Amino acid sequence: MKSKIQYYFLAGMMLLGGVLATSGCQKENDREGIPEGAVLITAEGFGGMEGDKTSVSAESVIWENGDRVNLNGADYTVTVSGNKAYVSGFSSPDDPFRGIYPAGLTAGTQTVTVPSQYESHYNNGRQVLHLPMLAMAGARADAIRFRHATAAVRVLVKNSLNVDVVVTGVSVSSEEGQLCGTRGVTLGVGTLAVAAQSEDDAIADEDKQVSVLLTDCPLLAHGGSDILEVQVPILPVAEGDMTITVYAHMAGAASGARNFTFTHTASHPELARNVMMTARVNLSTDGGRTTEDTKGRFSVGANRWVVFAHGNLQYNAGTSTFRFAPEQYDIIGDGNSNVASSYSGWIDLMGWGTSGYQGSNPWLSSTVEADYGPTSGNIATTHYDWGVHNAIEKAGAAGTWRTLTSSEWDYLLNDRSAVKRFAKVALSVDGTTVNGLVLFPDDYNLTDGLRYNQPNLGYEGQGGSNMLSLSQWRQMEAEGAVFLPAAGYREGTSPTEVGGTGYYWSSSRVVGSARALRFADENLVFDGSPAVYYGNAVRLCSDI
Secondary structure, eight states: OBOOOOOEEOTTOOOOTTOEEEOTTSOTTOOTTOOTTOEEEEEOOTTTTTSOOOSSOSOOEEEOTTOEEEETTEEEEEEEETTEEEEOSOOOOSSOEEEEESTTOOOOTTEEEEOSEEEEEEETTEEEEOOOEEEEEOTTOSEEEEEESSEEEEEEEEEOSSSOEEEEEEEEEESSSOOSEEEEEEEETTEEEEOOOOTTSOOOGGGSEEEEEETTOOEEOTTOOOOEEEEEEEOOBOSSEEEEEEEEEETTBOTTSSEEEEEEEEEOSOBOTTOEEEEEEEESSGGGOEEEEOTTOEEEETTEEEEEBSSOEEEETTTTEEEEOSSTTOOOGGGGGGOSTTOOSEEOOBOTTOSSGGGOOTTOOOOOGGGSSOSSSOOTTSTTSHHHHOOOTTSOSTTSOBOOOHHHHHIIIIIOOOSOOEEEEEEEETTEEEEEEEEOOTTOOOOOOOOOSOTTOOOBTTTBOOEEOHHHHHHHHHTTOEEEEOOBEEETTEEESTTTOEEEEEEEEETTEEEEEEEOSSOEEEESOOOTTSBBBOOOEEEO
16 A cells, blocks of 8 residues: 655654654643644654654654544644644544544554555655554543554665665565554554564565655765665564665666665564664675666677666756756757856757867857867767766766767667667657657567667658557666657757757767767668767766
């Protein structure tokens, strides 16, 4: 079950504007500022008011205006005022009543259902996570205290690999214990018990793993001192091993490219409700705990491979920032007409070798060849290569990325042993058609029905037959496929052929021009004639 709630758990979070952090020490009879008839809402952090404290502060429960709770079978909205949270319009019954957070959490009279998957993001470096809680209040009570229905595993992740990585999720699994699903509870006024799974009860496979998906995909730099904290809520376990798995991929790489999976297993004889244990995972190649998935690997020569960036290179002159496009199919298009040293927006069509080195700047629109460098020779391994010279935002330091040479492009398209090499496609995104070229990695095995390796194959609507939905593309992308959108080119300040033709620079030069990949409806070639002052797209790669 996937929760869609607005209740936040922040470990050790300080007070934020308008957001209330409540600890188990708040008195339930403190009603100053609470309207007459309103029910005060309080909560305990992990460890509880009287329980043993963990390394995480008990001040960990955050209420916000608009949160929804279920009291005695009906849903109510939480209001935050000052340092208190309350619910108006609820008449406490003459009998004890139950509270469920979040409203809508599947729970019977004597059961609670804990999700197998959570979505989480980070606020000022602290994890924001949705958690189920339960409460029981006495007859005619004017306050109700919520308590966690789960235990938790606190995973501390460090990166000791030789590349920056993006962490996409963490899971906790067990062969023996039930970690999610429906469990019985014992409720009394002011009390809550969720027992561990009985050894005699069969456990369904889907109840043995809980995953936290990190929606903002935090970056962990190689060799950095930063530790990423990810908390995973689970049902109490009586005993047995739990395996903590961290999922990550190379920073800046296309989805599915050079994935790394890291596991850490330790025996924990008991983990009770409202208790948090800590596990440390070092992303490294030691101890046999690291596996690397070669999805997204492309041959560019004999025994030489690369992965591609997850989008075309973009530049903002206002902040002197390079980044990769958020999606592989994103293009700036006519916005490139604003190219200038003072333009604070993004461009993605740049002259050859315009890394910013020796005055050869990405915002150049001059049609004078001498303004672009170098005036002779290739830019491979030099600072005129965008990736060699620049750090890419959230994708690594200078030197992490580079531009393919002309011979590497030729090998990639024509000489690889891969069954599929490329296909022209039309991708439908939110009602808009984006034409482009899909490159298939060496080990691409997904049966997609595409026609491929046909240079004269047109786009959909122009005589072709490769029309993709966004969901189809997501499956292909997960298998390591790379999409090069038909971004057009720019001469001076005039973008041309946007959406119809793709021009992608190589790092190789011939007399008077530079080589580029050019694909359109009617062909796919390496063209030796583009002038160096034309603005073409750039898709960087990184060596494996």
